[in-house]
Amino acid sequence: MYNYGGTLAADNVDEDKEKYARFMERVEAGEKIEADDWMPDEYRQTLIKLISMHGISEIMGALPEKEWVPKAPTVKRKLGIMAKVQDEMGHGQLLLRVAEDLMKPYGKNRESLMEDLLNGDLKFHNVFHMPTRTWADAGMVGWLVDGAAIISQTNMLDASYGPYQRALKRICQEEVFHAQHGEAIIMALAEGTKEQRRILQESLNNWWPSLLMFFGPESASTTGSSKQEVTTKYRIRKSSNEELRQAFLDKYLPRVFSLGLTVPDETVHYDEEKQRWIYQQPDWNEFKQIISNNGPRSKERLRLREIAYENNRWVRQALAPQVVVS
């Protein structure tokens, strides 16, 4: 679990109870909580974990797609994917700013977040531990990985925490461009040559388990931890992991099939009676391994981030305003 520096000293317990009741009243009335408002420790901790992981995942998520930025097959595609990866960095910026303000009482800042990432305390999303082998993978990340991200982010557009809600609104507006950018790459491949269709199908086969894992396990019993109950209690998000996964399958599987693509799971079908998609569970042990930085590309991606961080340290040192120490 992400250890960002422990808990704050508890106030008077009775006073806290009163504050807590008023806080919950506000949350339940749909009011927005701001950075300097009183908030229960559990709320702050939940937000820090959620938003710092969300933010750092955007930063780490830029890396697999970035591999294909200079390689994109036309000048227009180069520009499109560059703008898209730039947005991912931009989303990271927005989210990390929100997390940094929440962590301030613990004396933590951007630097601490980067260091926590590099020492393994701060995790990033499972999909960004995976390799992008072909141009079709770059398209698949833009289409379905972003599609999954859109489903989970739009679900939090009414989040009780004001700064997060406002950042998400900006992010989701840009995601509309991302969704269409991904679709455009996929559409060209799907309507292209035999080889283009082959790499597209191969890519979907490779990404399928990661896409199912994206939303996390159905319940805590699957992997031993789940934050979904707390995040819904505090009205940060509305739906459960499984509800989000079902929404993703609802929106995207018909589009997948309409392109003549298949998914590597013969049991996949929509159960009319249960009103839900039936699918084979991905390997949740593998999921645990992946998000513990033991995925196929975890080490390389962290190394990239480390090099960028260490190698540019002299720049930050050079421009940091001088502090006179007596």
Place this chain on the structure above:
Amino acid sequence: MKSFETVEQAKQNPAYYEALTELLYQLADDDFIISFRGSEWLGLAPHIEEDVAFSSITQNTMGHAFLYYQLLEDLGEGKVDALAHERAPEQRRNASYFEKKNGEGSYYGEPWYDWALTVVRQFLYETMKKVKLEAAVKSSYEPLANTAQKVLMEQPYHLAHWKMWMQQLLSSTEEAQEKIQARLEEAWEEGKDIYDLGPKAQDIVHHQLISGESELKQRWLQEVQATIKDLPADSLGDKFGSGRSGEHTADLDQALQTLAEVYDSDRYAVW
């Protein structure tokens, strides 16, 4: 000197056409290779906010390359994507200094990119670009003059960005100053083709497509000196030859292989 308003007019005069396309290749290839090196930085800049700002500049610059390739396409030189992806290194007209790798290693291995090199190169490049654009606005080829006018709209931000980095690093720590100084000296050994107009320079100037080399150089050095007081004393060298004559380094091969990897997997496919 009469001006050439259309493609047809330019094509009627073979000497003019040759000088014109030569200059356009230089302008297009410079922007294209600089934006390629910029795109390699994506995700790796000194901090996130800079990463985002730098990427906008890179995208704008690749957009400028597109506009110049478009002018060449209009002149019948081939499709934009073919011009960007298919031409062999010896056909490329960018300055060889601009193709230099961002530092040791590669993005796909361990990218030990050097921010000092990037600040120095981008600053020198943007100052030269401004001087060239201001001259190209008066070009005898109207479509080029119009394009230069458009590019000049968003280029001041680019120049301001790199000027700021240059000024701030130069007035910061000793370590930063030394790094910048070393990269400046390197630029002076390698960068003559920054202002070089290549073997057809005389024709280019004769047809009033852009100002002459000595004028470009002088105005450029003035711009540079306004920001950097202590420039290397020597005149600029061409350690790796002149890119304007198609002389390039292995760094350009790496760039072109990367740029065209997917494109080359099927040149006739729709991507």
Place this chain on the structure above:
Amino acid sequence: MEKQNESNFYREYEVFSKKNEKSPIQHQFSLLAPNDDMALNMAQENFMRREKVLDVWVVPRNHIRSMNSEERLQWTNRLDNKDYRSTKGYGYLRKKWSEKEQGMLDEKEIMSWKEVKKS
């Protein structure tokens, strides 16, 4: 003794922008930068790269005295009894004027007075 502390690189700035001549300055977001010039240079591309901008402000966050949580809660409430301050309290004039065959000088009417007959 002077010390270069890398942490000082990350100073907090609030970013504001103005879309067009008629629009007011609007808060965008916050960013981290080592000084004013760099904050200003990064601001537009970080937050307004898809929209038109006419002007940008950056303000070091510690230069802003904003309301704190308590002040927001306690100072922003007002009783709803201030009709005298708005047109709401003078609505009866409409009827009076119409009896005298005159129109009401309401907002729409007054705002339309920017054009005056040329002499």
